[in-house]
Amino acid sequence: MGRTVDQEVHAAFVEFRAKEDDKCLSVQCIYCQQIRAKNTSRQKQHLLECPGLRGHPNAPQPQQAAPGPNGIGPANGYSATPNGPAATGPGAGPGTAAGTLPAANGPMMSNGVNPHPNAIQTPLQNMTNRPPLPTPGAPPAPAGSSAAPTAQQRPHATPKSTKSRASTSNLPAPPLDDVHAAFVEFRAKEEDKCLSVQCIYCQQVRAKNTSRQRQHLLECPTYLNVMKDSIPANNLLHTFPEGDIARSLQIPVPTLELDFRMSIKLNPKVTAGQSLWGQRDWISFVGGQWAGRWGKGIVLPGGQDSQIVVKELATSIKANYMLQTADEPPAYIVVKSNGWLTGAKDVLEKLNDPNIADTINPSTYKYRINLSLETGDERYAFVNTLMWVGSCCRRGQEVIFDAFRIN
Known part of the structure; x- marks a missing residue:
């Protein structure tokens, strides 16, 4: 037949x-x-x-x-x-x-x-x-x-008919833009209605189909190696063993965004002397002001900074104080910060002298803090779950810093 x-x-x-x-x-x-x-x-x-x-x-x-x-x-x-x-x-x-x-x-x-x-x-x-x-x-x-x-x-x-093999990669499915960028489109002949595509990583040719192209990338050894190399943790001096799930996870990288600037006036410091951990200094706040993307206001008097000066004048900083917003009625926000003031010993010696501290370039020392904010006012409740890092400048009896929100 x-x-x-x-x-x-x-x-x-x-x-x-x-x-x-x-x-x-x-x-x-x-x-x-x-x-x-x-x-x-x-x-x-x-x-x-x-x-x-x-x-x-x-x-x-x-x-x-x-x-x-x-x-x-x-x-x-x-x-x-x-x-x-x-x-x-x-x-x-x-x-x-x-x-x-x-x-x-x-x-x-x-x-x-x-x-x-x-x-x-x-x-x-x-x-x-x-x-x-x-x-x-x-x-x-x-x-x-x-x-x-x-x-x-x-x-x-x-x-032989085989079930489509599930991806063995732990990498997330690539976004649509990455899928399109990974393939070159062409027509075998000019009059062809259907496009073919070629993977730029392994040169495999297939019919154009976005879902299958995405699946191909998750099984393409060259693409997977390139993606693993792009994971920041895999470019450190020491890395996880090959095959470990921690080596193939793509984790979001946080970004910093300038959120507000603050200026705090200080009273003269009071030294409590050498304690078990170093020289203990106590500094209370006269007050100050702040302004940024989501509000502005003042720093209330009464805040304090408990410092420990250790080897080579490096200083550990832990401060607690309160902000008042310019709203009517105002909101009150508690600030907790800690960090380190470090640098060359001769630079820190000049920085501790209120008479010449204003002349010291902030780029010659490192004054970094991290901050958390807390409030019960519903208008500003979003600050309770955010984090900031600050870059500070010491000016005699004043500290000025920019707070960057971690996104």
Whole structure:
């Protein structure tokens, strides 16, 4: 009996792999040499629109075929010998001479893209060792026969059905913009309606499909290595072992945003002397002011800073004070800060002298604090769960600092 429609479709395409380790097959139409991902439904549709079939004298044409010896005509409406005499070379179809299929490095497409730059074998070479489909009514080929398959006997290897393998990567699914950036789009021929894409990391070619492109990236070794290298923790002097989940997690990087500036006037410091941890100094606040993105107001008198001066005059700072907003009625916000004032000993000595502290460049020492805010006023309740870091400047009996919100 005649071949099925699927067999006719498969006979019109040469199957090959762009690279030996590719999981997905590609196919090339024997009539127009267009390359696409293997998909029977799309291959059928392609044959209905194939420019190489238009007016082709030897192409299979739908017709009312004469019934065979048993009175039954071909089931699919094509003649039993659709492609005429056997082609002259292995795997060569009618109107397709051996040598017109892609070379080892693949043909250049009309847009200059080479769809198979790393191909190991041509489709023609891949065909030489595959078993042919039997011709209806023909005896089986003798063992060891090296006869070239005819057009009716075009080899067709159906890969074993496998469930799509889940990604083994712990990286998050790449965003749409990254998916598009990872693939080069091209058309095998200018008149093609469907685009093909090529992965810029491993050069694999496939039909354009965003979901499958995203899944491909999660299984592409080169892409995964590039992404792992982009994780800041993997570029430190010491890193987690290869394969550890902590090595492949992409964690958001916080950013800093200037939120407010504060100026605090200080009373002269009172020294309590050497304690168990160092020299204890006590500084109370006269008051001050603050202004920023979400409000402004004053620093209430009565705040205090408890400092410990240690080796080389480095100073540990722990301060508590209260802000009052300019609203009516005002809101009250408690501030807790701690940090360190460090630098060269001679610079810190000058900084502790109120008479010359104003002349010291803030970039010659490091005065850094972290802050937390707390309030029961609903208008400013958002500050309760935020964090800030401050960069400070000491000016005699005054401290001025910028507070940066950690986002």
